[in-house]
Amino acid sequence: MTAEIAIMSRTAVVLAADSATTITSWKDGQQEKRYFKGANKLFELSRVGPVGLMIYGSADLHGVPWELPIKAYRESLGQDQYDKLETYPQRFFEFVEKEEKFFSEEAKSTTLFDLVAATLYRLQMRIAHHAGVEQLEDLANKSDEEIDGALQRSEIDIDALPLPLLLRDADIANAYASTAPKLAPMAGSSIFLFMQSSSREFLVTRFLEALAKLAVKEFFLYTDKTGVVVAGYGKEEYFPVLETFDCYGFLGDRLILNRLSPTIMDANCPAVIQPFATTHMIDTFRMGISPDVFNTVNTSTTQAFGELSDKIIAELGTTATLDAAKRAQIIDEVGTAHSDRWHQHVRNQHIFPLSTIVHLLPLPEMAGLAKSLIELESLKERVTRPSESVSGPIDVAVISKHDGFVWIDRKHYFRPELNHRFFNRA
Template identity: 35%
Template sequence: MTAEICMMNRLAVVLAADSATTVSRWVDGKREERYFKGANKVFQISDIQPVGLMIYDSADILNVPWELIIKEFRHHIRDRSFNTVEEYARELVTYLSDNPKFFPIEIQNEKLVEASKGVISEWIAEAVEGLKPEQFHDAVVKMLADKVGAIADLQVPECIDQNHGDKVAEELSTEVEKALLALAGLAGIDDLDGSGDLARAAIMEVICDPGFYLDTTGLVFAGFGDHEIFPGMVEYESQGLIGGKHIFQKKGAYNLDQHQPAFLKAFAQTEMVDTFNAGFSFDAFSSVLAAMTASLTGFAEEVAQKSGGNFTAIDDVDSLIQGAQKKISTSIIDKARKEHSLPLRRVLGVLPANEMAELAETLITLQSLKEKVTKPSETVGGPVDVAIITKHEGLVWVKRKHFFDPALNSRFQLRQAAQHS
């Protein structure tokens, strides 16, 4: 996991991220995780234009590090500019489609087939769970009919068309069908009519829900487009590649204007920013609501008994309690909004850029401290990278870790100077 913050007012954007990364592998059937604290998550996506990018969740796509891709993209656009931050985002997510230099089709197919085999395994396991061996065949046949029949209701992602999804499923169905027949054989099912249809159904299941079955990466773009006076932020989720097409989904966007003075959002681990922003942690708030329901029920029973009333005569007691809970929670949220969120945004709207950077770094540090003292593993930590983006100064680093000492690498500095001259 990670902790990242995007903070904006009308003058500047601040991007801040920790450096922790998690590497997982399977050893003798057990999942092992190792934690490192040197990952780069904040990037400049143009050498000239005032736009930056943060990544979270998976650090690579189809085994290619995002850091490498982003730097290649920066070289790709060179001195080009775009009217809005949204256009920078669209340029990157479409840049990855039909790009065999990064993503050979064999690797794309390998990932999709692997995920589809996992779907088949889950379907068969669910179909035969709790049954006797002699019942396996009929259960799997019924499951096959249900899953194949459900294909018509599946919707492919908006960034590809239905024909493309059908074509990929048809091309890879034979390989997935082999795995299906092998699993069926282990379950004692020798003949299974329609296995090819079920294989295609499994592939379409993955294609239509790649965010669930494939590795995903959050992409947070922020800064100023050519035609934007105030900064904006747009968030995408990258969901891998299928048949040469990059699968992505827009998760949200926010642009400041004359009416909206500031913006603050955390990504991945968000507890500290939620507490700072709303005045309470949403985890704690959920616990309070759960306890409130139980307490209101007991309180209602006690009032009825002491007043001589018949509590069981109230046939809609659950709806009454839910209504009371809703009123209380609405009141808490409204009070928090007035006393925390709105004043915070007013202050953020006038904060100088350097103080915004200090605040963002502090919130990341607090999140790291919370992880350190409350959880057995530190999934947030390491140096905090902080960048400020303004309309005319562009992206400047306030804090940035290096794997080398720039003072010892004069040739590197000369190369950089020659590149930007």
């Protein structure tokens, strides 16, 4: 986990990120987590343009640390600048997708094969379920006709699964075409269902088609996600812009991305405070109330209105009648009106005044606010949980139209005063 924040005014955007990273490993069947405090999550994306990038979530893309393609793209960009900020992340992801030094065709093919192969157990368990057994070993006692029927019912289930919005039918066809020639020859020796009986080989083609379809349709359930935040200015933009993406990695040759709604400052928007990843304490600061308390109050209020209506009807006696649907409608209307009133109070007393204050803050104060909010999130994590998933030095940068990307706080793994040549090279 991590904690990051972007604070935007009409003058500049401040980015801040902690340095904690979590490494998960397995030992004797038990999951072990280790925490380190030196990860780089905030980067300058252009040497000349006022653009910064933050990452959160997974720190690597199929084993390649994000820091490598980010810095390689920065070097390849050189002196080029774009009119719109949105072009920077577009070109960056194109670079990641096409740069074979990081992700060769062979590496992408291996990644796809691993994805499909990891689905073998899940598909075989579906077949076992439809065959009426709980363990894969029990399939050995089933006839070929029973296995055929169980596979057919599994195919119907898989066909009924929706294809996620970011994916295409072509992804399924590509997954099958890429993996079936490798899996088919080894089915009798490596796929448990066919290892049990060679007479089931006539089902291999259908099995592999269902396997590819299931792997693609469940792609988002078993992939690591990285959040990518790009903020700053294009040459033709005078107010800062914030672009956010969810990156799910490669599916064949395609890098699967979900672009979220951008945040664009203008003359009508005074300021924005946007947290990422771990956001509990930052949300509490913005709203004046903890998000979990906020949700609990809403749920409890609805429940209380229902209990109140029960008591009123009970007091009125048997002569009182109220249609259940009408009663639910009244409770919903009253609950919505009640919520709107106190939500408006939260906005008027906390969110709107904070936006006005942030708009007026000088840049050093904006940077200090961003750092303090990350420190607050780190403190909350440290005193309430045994983990250290938000901790370490905090990197802070201010990006403005004419001053560009300026570091306010930046950690180094070396002593700067002993490494003048590093800064001369930079």
